[in-house]
Amino acid sequence: MLDVESVHRPDPVAEAAAVFGTTDPAHPGVAATLARPGPLVGGAVHVLRLPASPPGLGPRLTPAEVRAEAAARGWRTMVGFQTRNPVHRAHEHLTKVALEQVDGLLLHPLVGETKGDDVPAALRMTCYRALLDGYYPPSRVLLSAFPAAMRYAGPREAVCHALVRKNYGCSHFIVGRDHAGVGSYYGTYAAQEAFGAYKPDELGVVPLKFEHAFWCRACGGMATARTCPHPAGARVSLSGTAVRAMLGRGELPPPEFTRPEVARLLADGYRDTRREGST
Amino acid sequence: MLDVESVHRPDPVAEAAAVFGTTDPAHPGVAATLARPGPLVGGAVHVLRLPASPPGLGPRLTPAEVRAEAAARGWRTMVGFQTRNPVHRAHEHLTKVALEQVDGLLLHPLVGETKGDDVPAALRMTCYRALLDGYYPPSRVLLSAFPAAMRYAGPREAVCHALVRKNYGCSHFIVGRDHAGVGSYYGTYAAQEAFGAYKPDELGVVPLKFEHAFWCRACGGMATARTCPHPAGARVSLSGTAVRAMLGRGELPPPEFTRPEVARLLADGYRDTRREGST
Numbered sequence: 001m002l003d004v005e006s007v008h009r010p011d012p013v014a015e016a017a018a019v020f021g022t023t024d025p026a027h028p029g030v031a032a033t034l035a036r037p038g039p040l041v042g043g044a045v046h047v048l049r050l051p052a053s054p055p056g057l058g059p060r061l062t063p064a065e066v067r068a069e070a071a072a073r074g075w076r077t078m079v080g081f082q083t084r085n086p087v088h089r090a091h092e093h094l095t096k097v098a099l100e101q102v103d104g105l106l107l108h109p110l111v112g113e114t115k116g117d118d119v120p121a122a123l124r125m126t127c128y129r130a131l132l133d134g135y136y137p138p139s140r141v142l143l144s145a146f147p148a149a150m151r152y153a154g155p156r157e158a159v160c161h162a163l164v165r166k167n168y169g170c171s172h173f174i175v176g177r178d179h180a181g182v183g184s185y186y187g188t189y190a191a192q193e194a195f196g197a198y199k200p201d202e203l204g205v206v207p208l209k210f211e212h213a214f215w216c217r218a219c220g221g222m223a224t225a226r227t228c229p230h231p232a233g234a235r236v237s238l239s240g241t242a243v244r245a246m247l248g249r250g251e252l253p254p255p256e257f258t259r260p261e262v263a264r265l266l267a268d269g270y271r272d273t274r275r276e277g278s279t
Numbered sequence: 280m281l282d283v284e285s286v287h288r289p290d291p292v293a294e295a296a297a298v299f300g301t302t303d304p305a306h307p308g309v310a311a312t313l314a315r316p317g318p319l320v321g322g323a324v325h326v327l328r329l330p331a332s333p334p335g336l337g338p339r340l341t342p343a344e345v346r347a348e349a350a351a352r353g354w355r356t357m358v359g360f361q362t363r364n365p366v367h368r369a370h371e372h373l374t375k376v377a378l379e380q381v382d383g384l385l386l387h388p389l390v391g392e393t394k395g396d397d398v399p400a401a402l403r404m405t406c407y408r409a410l411l412d413g414y415y416p417p418s419r420v421l422l423s424a425f426p427a428a429m430r431y432a433g434p435r436e437a438v439c440h441a442l443v444r445k446n447y448g449c450s451h452f453i454v455g456r457d458h459a460g461v462g463s464y465y466g467t468y469a470a471q472e473a474f475g476a477y478k479p480d481e482l483g484v485v486p487l488k489f490e491h492a493f494w495c496r497a498c499g500g501m502a503t504a505r506t507c508p509h510p511a512g513a514r515v516s517l518s519g520t521a522v523r524a525m526l527g528r529g530e531l532p533p534p535e536f537t538r539p540e541v542a543r544l545l546a547d548g549y550r551d552t553r554r555e556g557s558t
């Protein structure tokens with residue numbers, strides 16, 4: 001329920017330029033902003049009852065609930081990981097590197113609206129559970145759906161994602177390459193550099209900046225360009241497009257890329273989607 | 280050259296208790312303190328010429344030289360790693376986890392006096408070079424011998440090691456389990472906890488505290504108890520004693536434990552030592 005205190009007639013073009021750094025209507029965030037009907041109303045919001053979590057998405061803890069759970073587990077520090085994709089070994093590597101120094105991990109997948117080619121949220125949640133069950137100490141991870149839409153605003157959205165996770169109790173937040181980016185609107189490191197505009201204590205949440213991770217055959221382990229001296233040919237690296245093509249053909253990505261438990265769930269999900277599509 | 284400004288008659292027993300937390304003469308640091316002849320003289324030290332580095336130990340950069348090299352490489356942050364042992368994959372894991380967040384690594388092996396069963400310094404330096412050549416990006420590591428004796432003072436020596444590395448320009452310092460410990464005089468985490476006595480900015484160097492690392496067959500990678508949920512049976516873990524026994528029998532430790540290039544150097548070194556011992 002909203003107490004209407006102000007009415008605002010937006011300037012969608014100026015808003016798009018400020019938020020997205022572009023007014024190109026091919027940018028999905030710009031398109032959504034331009035398509036949004038005005039005027040906008042503002043005022044105090046009264047929550048009567050939170051909407052129920054959609055089926056298959058598992059717990060969707062409030063910020064207060066996440067903070068309480070982290071405190072109950074004795075975590076003095078917690079790192080948030082935003083994702084809208086299945087967690088492959090590359091992402092597992094980043095979160096586990098973070099867990100070496102931080103007490104707990106909030107795996108906080110965005111389950112609101114995303115681009116059409118992203119993996120459906122319910123299938124992703126099943127994959128996350130399989131990954132956590134098989135490869136993480138249960139006492140150190142918390143899985144909760146993050147109800148929000150992707151805006152694909154790159155740097156500005158990365159800072160927003162970090163601040164929202166601070167509200168959930170996170171002391172640290174993982175910022176990867178091209179965080180919340182789309183197409184080639186933002187530089188690979190623009191989101192990481194955006195945090196440089198703030199003094200260390202200004203945001204109240206520490207960004208942990210990571211490079212792209214991969215399995216390196218010569219290292220015999222997960223690595224990034226920060227730790228591995230070997231040539232690209234030694235590295236197992238697949239694009240999201242390549243992985244989707246493999247799954248579409250019923251092939252599993254290699255275990256160096258995706259945990260087998262997760263790969264099987266993704267392959268089954270893809271098969272079911274195609275079957276539904278053909279009926 | 281020393282300007283003698285004071286002469287001090289030490290109380291070795293009180294000193295041992297204060298530094299080592301014990302006066303047990305079976306403790307090697309206590310024994311050295313008790314055996315040290317008094318009186319002690321103090322005053323300004325004038326360095327005419329640094330002693331030459333012993334053969335086979337490679338560069339022994341001064342603090343100013345390390346700082347200059349780090350600045351020339353553009354490192355804004357540098358993590359120091361103290362070691363008196365060959366670097367196995369466990370230690371490689373810790374330093375590489377640190378390198379994900381810190382710009383450069385100062386691999387700073389102590390080459391002064393250690394316990395008799397430690398691997399000779401010249402052989403260790405050869406192993407370090409083989410490890411760095413094969414498995415680290417050269418632009419991100421700096422190897423320099425650290426001329427100091429081990430005191431085995433556990434927590435107090437860990438803080439001392441960190442402060443000395445701060446003088447070398449390190450912003451971070453790796454503190455493992457039982458750092459600078461010997462026997463069972465100090466708790467496994469006593470050295471890490473010792474840093475808790477100081478406010479975050481008081482020491483001017485950030486301790487990075489790590490658990491014991493291991494290869495986990497179920498994870499298919501390096502891990503620690505902070506990141507791996509699997510039982511001990513899945514983990515490749517060998518004691519220093521077990522590794523020495525293997526090398527003594529001419530066996531190589533498994534590649535999940537020690538890089539093959541390092542294992543071969545250690546095995547050759549052990550064979551040569553035994554040959555010398557038998558002549």
